[in-house]
Amino acid sequence: xxxxxxxxxxxxxxxxxxxxxxxxxxxxxxxxxxxxxxxxxxxxxxxxxxxxxxxxxxxxxxxxxxxxxxxxxxxxxxxxxxxxxxxxxxxxxxxxxxxxxxxxxxxxxxxxxxxxxxxxxxxxxxxxxxxxxxxxxxxxxxxxxxxxxxxxxxxxxxx
Amino acid sequence: xxxxxxxxxxxxxxxxxxxxxxxxxxxxxxxxxxxxxxxxxxxxxxxxxxxxxxxxxxxxxxxxxxxxxxxxxxxxxxxxxxxxxxxxxxxxxxxxxxxxxxxxxxxxxxxxxxxxxxxxxxxxxxxxxxxxxxxxxxxxxxxxxxxxxxxxxxxxxxxxxxxxxxxxxxxx
Numbered sequence: 462x463x464x465x466x467x468x469x470x471x472x473x474x475x476x477x478x479x480x481x482x483x484x485x486x487x488x489x490x491x492x493x494x495x496x497x498x499x500x501x502x503x504x505x506x507x508x509x510x511x512x513x514x515x516x517x518x519x520x521x522x523x524x525x526x527x528x529x530x531x532x533x534x535x536x537x538x539x540x541x542x543x544x545x546x547x548x549x550x551x552x553x554x555x556x557x558x559x560x561x562x563x564x565x566x567x568x569x570x571x572x573x574x575x576x577x578x579x580x581x582x583x584x585x586x587x588x589x590x591x592x593x594x595x596x597x598x599x600x601x602x603x604x605x606x607x608x609x610x611x612x613x614x615x616x617x618x619x620x
Numbered sequence: 621x622x623x624x625x626x627x628x629x630x631x632x633x634x635x636x637x638x639x640x641x642x643x644x645x646x647x648x649x650x651x652x653x654x655x656x657x658x659x660x661x662x663x664x665x666x667x668x669x670x671x672x673x674x675x676x677x678x679x680x681x682x683x684x685x686x687x688x689x690x691x692x693x694x695x696x697x698x699x700x701x702x703x704x705x706x707x708x709x710x711x712x713x714x715x716x717x718x719x720x721x722x723x724x725x726x727x728x729x730x731x732x733x734x735x736x737x738x739x740x741x742x743x744x745x746x747x748x749x750x751x752x753x754x755x756x757x758x759x760x761x762x763x764x765x766x767x768x769x770x771x772x773x774x775x776x777x778x779x780x781x782x783x784x785x786x787x788x789x790x791x792x
Contacts, residue, residue, distance in 0.1 A: 511753035514647055524718070525753050528744055553660075553751040555653040589624070 682791035690727035698774035762791035
């Protein structure tokens with residue numbers, strides 16, 4: 462009984478996996494050559510699906526994502542460049558659809574923010590380390606070798 | 621070590637403010653790059669007559685363009701408001717998005733028709749050109765045919781009063 466359960470569970474899991482793989486679009490017959498195919502994969506992985514915003518249009522099953530994939534495919538087949546295709550999409554949906562947005566006035570904080578935070582963190586770490594150092598240093602007292610030897614000898618005699 | 625005491629608190633407050641700001645933002649409100657630009661060109665069949673509709677037919681007066689569909693649940697939510705606006709004299713142009721003509725007509729028959737003009741966009745091509753990513757979406761067009769405002773999702777009473785109506789008034 463238990464084994465049957467497990468088999469059913471596995472089967473169900475496999476079915477959901479199959480269902481989640483975006484269905485290959487019913488794209489027209491004009492197939493892409495290998496280099497175009499490569500560009501197609503790159504483009505659809507760098508375009509955000511606006512319906513489910515944390516997926517690329519390559520990952521998403523939303524009808525809009527399928528439409529955009531078809532557009533990318535059609536325009537590649539028509540000989541458009543990657544830049545032209547990105548422009549086609551951003552003209553309609555804005556820079557938000559690009560997972561790799563261009564560097565400009567509205568996006569500089571997005572690009573430089575992490576580096577600025579890193580710089581601040583490093584600066585703070587440096588300040589803390591510098592402040593701590595003087596305390597850690599113990600004055601080097603001159604060692605009285607004869608007295609040290611006497612103490613060690615004493616200890617050995619009375620364990 | 622004054623700094624060591626104050627700094628973590630400052631950082632925490634800063635983070636809390638940042639997160640509060642993030643919570644208040646609706647990620648679905650994607651600003652449209654089409655604001656301030658002329659409406660995209662289109663040439664679509666109409667649902668209500670045999671004529672066709674192009675972007676030139678939308679010029680000459682301020683109006684609302686509403687993307688809807690018979691299969692769209694949010695469209696039923698905003699529908700009573702659209703009916704009221706239509707009765708108050710607001711011109712609403714409907715784009716029946718990715719729908720079947722028969723289903724669209726049937727839906728209007730059952731719920732009422734707030735649209736003065738209805739275009740059909742069965743493939744969603746016009747929707748793509750207008751940057752629509754989910755119906756319903758409502759655009760405010762000025763007399764020159766330029767898009768001055770876009771509302772995403774069902775139109776609500778508050779959104780109408782506070783944002784859409786002022787945009788429409790300014791567009792005359």
